[in-house]
Amino acid sequence: MNWIAAAGVWGALGIAIGAFGAHGLPAYLEANGYDAAAIAQRLDTFNTGAQYQMYAALAMLGVGVARLSVPSNLLGAAGWALLAGSLVFSGLLYAIALLSDDFRWLGAIVPIGGLSMIAGWVLIAVAGFARRRLGVSQD
Template identity: 45%
Template sequence: MSAKTILIIGALLSGLGVMIGAFGAHGLQKMLEATGRTATFETAVKYQMYHALGILLIGVLMYQFPQATGLKLSGLFFLIGITIFSGSLYILCLTGVRWMGAITPIGGLFMIGGWLYLAWVLAKNL
């Protein structure tokens, strides 16, 4: 993936996070309150936004420090983490399929791995 692609992905995921958050707050509010999953939905949106911004950061770093190898992998970890962590929580909230909550920590591990790998890449290359 190029820096441009990573920046576009980060921007799209950020915009999508705002849309999903607004939909949850307005369109799904009664359903989420009735099932007691409002906080879970908000957590999914929050972590999507944090890591979408992280992907944008990686894109900027790729432009600023083109010699820093490994930044793409950190961004990929964030993308996988968003998909599994936030995605599983969205599915749980919308469908009530409880086993989706069991895979959520896998996404969290990818998110943690993305930050740790980013720190390692920066320490090694800058």
């Protein structure tokens, strides 16, 4: 996987989705009969999804840059964990914010995405420690 290109696409989508959340989502929710408190809560949920999508995009960019100097299966696995985790975590938060309360049960699945993103960051750390152990310069 070209993690630099993937990060660019994921980051661009995160900005576009975040812009929709800031500018289009409030009107959408109001038109669908949600009161001010429900709109605020759904906007917060949506914003959390957009934030974590951007964090994942930045981490994927780091994975891509690191792999330019030292190809690493650990870094590749980290990229996949970050992408899959953010798809689940952010995607389900977007769905919860946009869909009716009948879909609130999706919230039970969201932590799986979070755990996958945590695994991605741990794999980045393990790859970094492995490079140091092998004597690869960190500078």
